[in-house]
Amino acid sequence: MxxxxxxxxxxxxxxxxxxxxxxxxxxxxxxxxxxxxxxxxxxxxxxxxxxxxxxxxxxxxxxxxxxxxxxxxxxxxxxxxxxxxxxxxxxxxxxxxxxxKTAYCRLPVRDDERHLFAGIEKIVERNGDPRQALREFPVRHPNLDASLDAHGIFGLGGTFWWEYENPExxxxxxxxxxxxxxxxxxxxxxxxxxxxxxxxxxxxxxxxxxxxxxxxxxxxxxxxxxx
The missing domain is CATH 3.90.79.10 (Nucleoside Triphosphate Pyrophosphohydrolase)
Incomplete structure (x- = not known):
C-alpha cells in the first residue's frame, strides 16, 4: 500500500x-x-x-x-x-x-503510545473536553509518514485514536x-x-x-x- x-x-x-x-x-x-x-x-x-x-x-x-x-x-x-x-x-x-471524496482511517492508540497524550489528559482534567484540547494542541503520530498527517482524535469508545486520510x-x-x-x-x-x-x-x-x-x-x- x-x-x-x-x-x-x-x-x-x-x-x-x-x-x-x-x-x-x-x-x-x-x-x-x-x-x-x-x-x-x-x-x-x-x-x-x-x-x-x-x-x-x-x-x-x-x-x-x-x-x-x-x-x-x-x-x-x-x-x-x-x-x-x-x-x-x-x-x-x-x-x-x-x-x-475523502477517507479518514483510524488506528487504535497502542499502550506504548499513550504517553503522547499525557499533556492532553492533563488539560482534560481541567476543562473536560478532549476534542477541543486536541484542536488547540495537536498530537502527531511519531512514526508514520509525515505526509499522512496522522493525528490524535478522541471518539469511538471514549478513547484516543490516530486518524489520517487514505487516498487509496x-x-x-x-x-x-x-x-x-x-x-x-x-x-x-x-x-x-x-x-x-x-x-x-x-x-x-x-x-x-x-x-x-x-x-x-x-x-x-x-x-x-x-x-
Missing part, C-alpha cells in the same frame, strides 16, 4: 462529494433476516448513530479481513444477540455504492446479506438501538425507515421471493 499503513482497521469515516459522511472506510454491511412467517429483524437506531431515530437493519462497518457476510453477522450478534448459528445465509446483495479508498459500498431463520429469535438490544422488532415484510414501510434502506426494499423483496 505504499506510504499507507498496511495494518489499519475498518474504523473511520468516508466523506461523499456532497459532504455527507458514512461510517466504515471498508464499507458496511447489514443482515436482512427473514423468518419462515415473513417477518424481518428491524433495528430502531439510537439517536446518536448515523440516521438516528430511523429504522434499518442491524449491521455496521466491515473490518479488515472480513467479508460483508462476516461483518453483518458480527454486527448483528453485537447489536441484537442473534448468533450466526441461528441463521442461514443465502447471498450478498450490494444495495448502495457511492464515490468517496475511492468507493464505499453497503452490502445487504440475505438470511433466514425458522422463528422469531430472542433479541437483546444494546446502546446502539432504541428498539428491536420483528416486522412483517409487507409492512416495513409503516416504520420511519432509513431512506437508503427504503430505496433497497424492491430489490430485497425480489430476492426473498426467489428463495
Amino acid at each position: 505504499g506510504r499507507i499503513p498496511e495494518l489499519y482497521t475498518g474504523d473511520g469515516l468516508v466523506e461523499d462529494p456532497d459532504g455527507s459522511r458514512r461510517w466504515g472506510v471498508l464499507g458496511a454491511a447489514g443482515l436482512f433476516l427473514v423468518t419462515d412467517d415473513q417477518h424481518v429483524l428491524m433495528q430502531h437506531r439510537a439517536k446518536w448513530t448515523n440516521r438516528g431515530g430511523t429504522w434499518a437493519l442491524p449491521g455496521g462497518a466491515i473490518d479488515v479481513g472480513e467479508s460483508p457476510t462476516d461483518g453483518a453477522l458480527r454486527e448483528t450478534w453485537e447489536e441484537t444477540g442473534v448468533g450466526a448459528s441461528s441463521v442461514k445465509v443465502h447471498r450478498e446483495i450490494v444495495t448502495s455504492t457511492v464515490p468517496v 479508498i475511492t468507493e464505499w459500498t453497503y452490502t445487504t446479506v440475505l438470511a433466514t431463520c425458522t422463528e422469531h429469535l430472542e433479541l437483546h438490544p444494546t446502546a446502539e438501538s432504541l428498539e428491536l422488532l420483528w416486522q412483517p415484510i409487507e409492512r416495513l414501510e409503516e416504520l420511519p425507515l432509513m431512506p437508503e434502506f427504503k430505496a433497497s426494499l424492491p430489490t430485497l423483496r425480489a430476492a426473498v421471493d426467489s428463495l
